[in-house]
Amino acid sequence: MTLGQRLQHARKMRHMTQAQLAEAAELGQPAVSKIEKGDTQETPAIARLAAAVQVPTAWLERGLGPEPNWSSPAVGVAHSVSQLVVETVPTMTxxxxxxxxxxxxxxxxxxxxxxxxxxxxxxxxxxxxxxxxxxxxxxxxxxxxxxxxxxxxxxxxxxxxxxxxxxxxxxxxxxxxxxxxxxxxxxxxxxxxxxxx
Structure with a gap:
């Protein structure tokens, strides 16, 4: 997985939107979107992003170490069903x-x-x-x-x-x-x- 894929996976596992992650990491939502899409491969905010999704910085940045434990709730969420994550399925011709x-x-x-x-x-x-x-x-x-x-x-x-x-x-x-x-x-x-x- 790339940095962007790991970040998106961690964000979804923590039931966060891009806007919520951006706010928690003190970034703009477009910056988070660029990282997840792979348009940005490095960021000086990696430690803040890792802290926001509660994963080790080395795992998020380089994929080092085991995959984080996703059972612990995200910051600011009362329990794992506090927030509904909606994903759409793209339509193709x-x-x-x-x-x-x-x-x-x-x-x-x-x-x-x-x-x-x-x-x-x-x-x-x-x-x-x-x-x-x-x-x-x-x-x-x-x-x-x-x-x-x-x-x-x-x-x-x-x-x-x-x-x-x-x-x-x-x-x-x-x-x-x-x-x-x-x-x-x-x-x-x-x-x-x-x-x-």
């Missing part, structure tokens, strides 16, 4: 996904299905959520990129050793082979939004 390298995709994102390959289980127009940090298991829904750069949503199926296949729910769509079609798994399906009826 298929075009954005096609033009983005796997490691540049958000960890979790949502997209609207634009074909009938997974119908009727996931019909065209349904909103789905993917997580690129999840390792796929046979039977999982996966978001794939093929050797031509095309992106699609299919079932992950184990194949012969060293290979796997991607199948559509709809039989009108041909199966894909990981080696023949040069498939790359971008993310694993974690949610389908919508009603059951």
């Amino acid at each position: 298929w075009e954005q996904i096609q033009m983005t390298d796997r490691d540049k995709l958000p960890p979790v994102f949502r997209v609207q299905i634009d074909d009938a390959a997974m119908a009727p289980r996931v019909p065209s127009g349904a909103w789905v959520q993917f997580d690129r940090r999840v390792t796929p298991r046979p039977g999982d829904g996966v978001l794939l990129r093929d050797s031509t750069g095309g992106v699609c949503f299919r079932y992950y199926r184990a194949g012969r050793p060293g290979c796997w296949e991607a199948h559509a729910e709809n039989a009108a769509y041909a199966p894909l082979d990981s080696q023949r079609d040069g498939l790359e798994i971008l993310a694993v399906l974690t949610a389908v939004e919508g009603r059951w009826s």
